[in-house]
Amino acid sequence: xxxxxxxxxxEHEVDDVWPGESLLYVLRERMGLPGxxxxxxxxxxxxxxxxxxxxxxxxxxxxxxxxxxxEVRTVEGLADGDRLHPVQEAFVECGAVxxxxxxxxxxxxxxxxxxxxxxxxxxxxxxxxxxxxxxxxGYEKILDAVRLAADRQARS
Amino acid sequence: xxDSPLRPDGTLKVTGEFAYxxxxxxxDMVWGVTLRSPHPHAxxxxxxxxxxxxxxxxxxxLTADDVPGDNAFGLEHADQPVLASEFVRYxxxxxxxxxxxxxxxxxxxxxxxxxxxxxxxxxxDPLRAMDPxxxxxxxxxxxxxxxxxxxxxxxxxxxVVVSLDFEVGMQDQAFLGPESGLAVPAEDGGVDLYVAxxxxxxxxxxxxxxxxxxxxxxxxxxxxxxxxxxxxxxxSVHVHACLxxxxxxxxxxxSYNREESFFGHVHRHPASMTYEFGxxxxxxxxxxxxxxxxxxxxxxxxxxxxxxxxGTLGLGPxxxxxxxxxxxxxxxxxxxxxxxxxxxxVQAAFAHEALMDELADAVGLDRVAIRQRNGxxxxxxxxxxxxxxxAAPVAELLQIVADLPMPPExxxxxxxxSLPGAVGNTTHGEGVVRGVGYAVTYKNIGFSxxxxxxxxxxxxxxxxxxxxxxxxxxxxxxxxxxxITVEQQICRTELGVERVVVHPKNTAVGSGGSTSASRxxxxxxGAVKAACEAxxxxxxxxxxxxxxxxxxxxxxxxxxxxxxxxxxxxxxxxVLGDDAVxxxxxxxxxxxxxxxxxxxxxxxxxxxxxxxxxxxxxxxxELGLVKVIALDTAQDVGKAINPDAVVGQIHxxxxxxxxxxxxxxxxxxxxxxxxxxxxxxxxxxxxxMPPMQVKVLEYGDPHAPYGVRGVGEPPTxxxxxxxxxxxxxxxxxxxxxxxxxxxxxxxx
Numbered sequence: 001x002x003x004x005x006x007x008x009x010x011e012h013e014v015d016d017v018w019p020g021e022s023l024l025y026v027l028r029e030r031m032g033l034p035g036x037x038x039x040x041x042x043x044x045x046x047x048x049x050x051x052x053x054x055x056x057x058x059x060x061x062x063x064x065x066x067x068x069x070x071e072v073r074t075v076e077g078l079a080d081g082d083r084l085h086p087v088q089e090a091f092v093e094c095g096a097v098x099x100x101x102x103x104x105x106x107x108x109x110x111x112x113x114x115x116x117x118x119x120x121x122x123x124x125x126x127x128x129x130x131x132x133x134x135x136x137x138g139y140e141k142i143l144d145a146v147r148l149a150a151d152r153q154a155r156s
Numbered sequence: 157x158x159d160s161p162l163r164p165d166g167t168l169k170v171t172g173e174f175a176y177x178x179x180x181x182x183x184d185m186v187w188g189v190t191l192r193s194p195h196p197h198a199x200x201x202x203x204x205x206x207x208x209x210x211x212x213x214x215x216x217x218l219t220a221d222d223v224p225g226d227n228a229f230g231l232e233h234a235d236q237p238v239l240a241s242e243f244v245r246y247x248x249x250x251x252x253x254x255x256x257x258x259x260x261x262x263x264x265x266x267x268x269x270x271x272x273x274x275x276x277x278x279x280x281d282p283l284r285a286m287d288p289x290x291x292x293x294x295x296x297x298x299x300x301x302x303x304x305x306x307x308x309x310x311x312x313x314x315x316v317v318v319s320l321d322f323e324v325g326m327q328d329q330a331f332l333g334p335e336s337g338l339a340v341p342a343e344d345g346g347v348d349l350y351v352a353x354x355x356x357x358x359x360x361x362x363x364x365x366x367x368x369x370x371x372x373x374x375x376x377x378x379x380x381x382x383x384x385x386x387x388x389x390x391x392s393v394h395v396h397a398c399l400x401x402x403x404x405x406x407x408x409x410x411s412y413n414r415e416e417s418f419f420g421h422v423h424r425h426p427a428s429m430t431y432e433f434g435x436x437x438x439x440x441x442x443x444x445x446x447x448x449x450x451x452x453x454x455x456x457x458x459x460x461x462x463x464x465x466x467g468t469l470g471l472g473p474x475x476x477x478x479x480x481x482x483x484x485x486x487x488x489x490x491x492x493x494x495x496x497x498x499x500x501x502v503q504a505a506f507a508h509e510a511l512m513d514e515l516a517d518a519v520g521l522d523r524v525a526i527r528q529r530n531g532x533x534x535x536x537x538x539x540x541x542x543x544x545x546x547a548a549p550v551a552e553l554l555q556i557v558a559d560l561p562m563p564p565e566x567x568x569x570x571x572x573x574s575l576p577g578a579v580g581n582t583t584h585g586e587g588v589v590r591g592v593g594y595a596v597t598y599k600n601i602g603f604s605x606x607x608x609x610x611x612x613x614x615x616x617x618x619x620x621x622x623x624x625x626x627x628x629x630x631x632x633x634x635x636x637x638x639x640i641t642v643e644q645q646i647c648r649t650e651l652g653v654e655r656v657v658v659h660p661k662n663t664a665v666g667s668g669g670s671t672s673a674s675r676x677x678x679x680x681x682g683a684v685k686a687a688c689e690a691x692x693x694x695x696x697x698x699x700x701x702x703x704x705x706x707x708x709x710x711x712x713x714x715x716x717x718x719x720x721x722x723x724x725x726x727x728x729x730x731v732l733g734d735d736a737v738x739x740x741x742x743x744x745x746x747x748x749x750x751x752x753x754x755x756x757x758x759x760x761x762x763x764x765x766x767x768x769x770x771x772x773x774x775x776x777x778e779l780g781l782v783k784v785i786a787l788d789t790a791q792d793v794g795k796a797i798n799p800d801a802v803v804g805q806i807h808x809x810x811x812x813x814x815x816x817x818x819x820x821x822x823x824x825x826x827x828x829x830x831x832x833x834x835x836x837x838x839x840x841x842x843x844x845m846p847p848m849q850v851k852v853l854e855y856g857d858p859h860a861p862y863g864v865r866g867v868g869e870p871p872t873x874x875x876x877x878x879x880x881x882x883x884x885x886x887x888x889x890x891x892x893x894x895x896x897x898x899x900x901x902x903x904x
Contacts, residue, residue: 034179037382038334039382074172076172079171089170091170092163099332123571130842133839140845143842
């Protein structure tokens with residue numbers, strides 16, 4: 001089937017999509033946007049988190065057909081050209097990125113949290129990011145990064 | 157050196173541009189999938205692939221008959237078939253391969269391969285597998301290694317005796333980036349493999365044997381690695397992707413899904429341990445006796461070396477004059493086990509630390525004091541008779557964690573989300589009790605028992621656009637820990653050049669050894685340092701020729717050549733001109749030695765690293781739920797080349813140890829894995845991890861480059877036993893098995 005989806009502001013038309021393909025597969029393998037990651041493809045780890053019409057979802061759990069005519073925003077669409085989003089900057093600066101496989105999903109989840117709750121408490125950060133597994137960092141520096149991004153957003 | 161520059165791959169990783177192995181793509185590429193055995197043990201009578209070949213879109217189907225070289229691989233012993241031909245020995249063993257134009261096509265075709273199995277009884281109890289009359293998983297016998305360690309008086313007795321049995325379940329590395337690779341056939345008949353791995357050259361050696369091809373034609377390139385933790389030391393997609401690429405003459409991508417990842421890599425060895433300590437009435441250890449059985453699963457992998465650690469380091473960082481240890485690794489028809497962060501020391505630490513708590517109670521000492529009384533000090537001999545010839549701050553590390561501020565007591569106003577059960581709203585605090593636990597460890601760094609543990613570095617210095625540029629080329633795998641940054645930092649320090657390019661990692665340079673055993677900053681760092689020194693010596697020789705002065709009177713300072721009193725004599729650009737200076741160095745740490753097979757005595761290890769943890773837990777004794785409130789640690793890292801990366805390793809390593817204590821286990825019954833998914837195999841989330849206080853000591857090791865001491869593994873070893881101890885302290889239950897499950901706490 002043919003699917004037309006707007007991804008990061010650009011309309012993508014993709015042919016020959018199987019009904020069983022996930023949005024994640026179509027983004028990664030058919031649109032050349034591998035930023036969203038394929039760690040579990042079961043909706044358990046959050047590494048494929050993207051915005052679908054402004055709502056964070058696990059792209060692995062969305063059938064590609066469900067994205068027809070809708071707006072997707074992935075990690076590739078967070079930066080403003082060469083200028084990193086404050087959440088991205090904070091992840092790099094705080095050492096919240098080690099292997100980085102969980103990072104794209106965490107960035108979307110953190111970005112969404114800070115849009116809804118500009119000054120989250122630690123418990124609010126933990127609740128918001130509990131669906132995103134990270135195996136490298138022990139999460140301490142991820143918390144640091146979200147706190148720093150919140151501070152920067154408040155100042156800007 | 158000693159500051160924390162931003163990692164060069166950080167920006168790529170936050171923008172989604174960093175290419176992990178599963179992101180690779182090639183024109184005209186096809187997808188490979190693996191058909192795996194559903195049986196833990198069976199004889200293969202016949203394989204019929206004809207039906208699979210009729211599926212539209214299928215390019216090829218391969219079985220064991222299509223393996224051109226040795227149908228066997230393995231890290232230490234080549235005992236594992238590339239594709240099973242006669243027998244399958246564990247559930248998930250690869251049997252056949254399919255390549256097709258879509259991964260789903262390949263999976264459907266694989267399901268149409270008919271394998272006629274004669275199911276055989278499976279050997280799944282490692283203790284029974286040791287019986288001489290147990291059916292052999294391989295011939296002859298099921299013993300991979302028996303390590304005997306005898307020191308001092310074997311008949312020693314003591315007035316205070318404590319003993320226990322302890323079990324550790326099977327933990328998984330659970331790296332997030334799945335096993336993936338892209339094999340591209342080359343014009344010379346060889347193959348280029350882009351793959352996520354921990355050691356390119358040991359992969360290359362095994363692939364060459366299986367393909368029957370010389371190393372020049374099998375070129376490996378490190379792709380982006382999404383975590384490793386030991387699970388990428390053994391081969392996964394490597395040979396399979398190459399076989400398919402060479403057969404189809406098309407680029408082949410393989411990428412496991414999460415379920416297949418659980419079958420596609422080795423796990424941490426489950427352990428059964430029986431320990432006994434004898435001590436004076438003041439708590440001073442007199443003797444230790446220990447017996448450890450590690451379930452190696454169906455193939456050897458690195459079991460022999462894991463047994464080495466479980467034996468030689470298996471009594472912890474304590475001074476014990478009389479010792480008798482037997483450590484065994486055995487074959488079973490369970491999933492193969494091999495390397496995972498902490499490598500044999502993790503299992504042992506649960507036993508020796510639980511026993512130290514018993515001993516403390518028996519002699520009336522507190523749990524810090526009993527460890528301090530018996531803790532190793534510099535100059536002591538360990539249980540293999542090796543002198544600890546650098547800092548051994550056991551007592552100090554314990555004191556530091558004991559003195560760190562405690563988390564606030566829980567009160568009626570505390571947020572419910574901080575209770576056990578977290579956001580599940582399972583309790584309002586009734587039945588919740590608090591406990592505190594301590595643990596300490598020491599871990600060998602680098603490869604031991606006489607292994608030729610080296611790394612190779614090529615460093616090139618040249619002028620580009622009027623600026624000095626150094627290029628560092630090693631084959632040492634960056635798996636997320638930050639090695640690339642450390643290579644840059646060392647090169648900047650040694651050559652004073654600001655612009656340092658780290659060359660992509662591949663087999664075009666000599667081996668960097670494994671990214672494991674906490675060894676890369678030490679060994680590859682040592683190699684980079686040595687290669688920089690060699691480059692500097694050539695530059696100064698050249699400058700000496702130009703200036704007519706002895707090279708010994710010259711120094712390289714940034715981009716200038718200066719004399720003894722610091723006067724600038726000429727510029728680096730003048731010395732180099734259009735010529736690059738390039739030096740390649742193989743660097744080795746101090747040799748280690750095999751241990752005596754009868755006594756286990758010998759200088760087996762090159763370096764030791766020490767860490768201590770204090771855990772504070774709240775336990776809901778009615779529901780059996782645990783919330784770790786604090787997990788604080790102190791570790792001696794010798795020298796923190798990159799302090800942020802060091803602390804990051806300590807955080808992450810502590811989380812993995814905590815995970816094993818509380819929730820992480822591959823459940824295997826009758827040889828079948830029951831939970832191969834992130835739904836059922838639980839790893840700590842951000843809600844499970846407590847805040848951590850980390851204190852880093854820097855007692856430089858005089859024998860190591862810059863004094864570094866390996867960092868990555870110790871936190872995984874001491875955090876778990878501290879958590880287990882805290883739960884025992886809270887509940888008063890003995891809890892002799894990890895992970896500690898709710899039913900262990902509630903007794904139901």
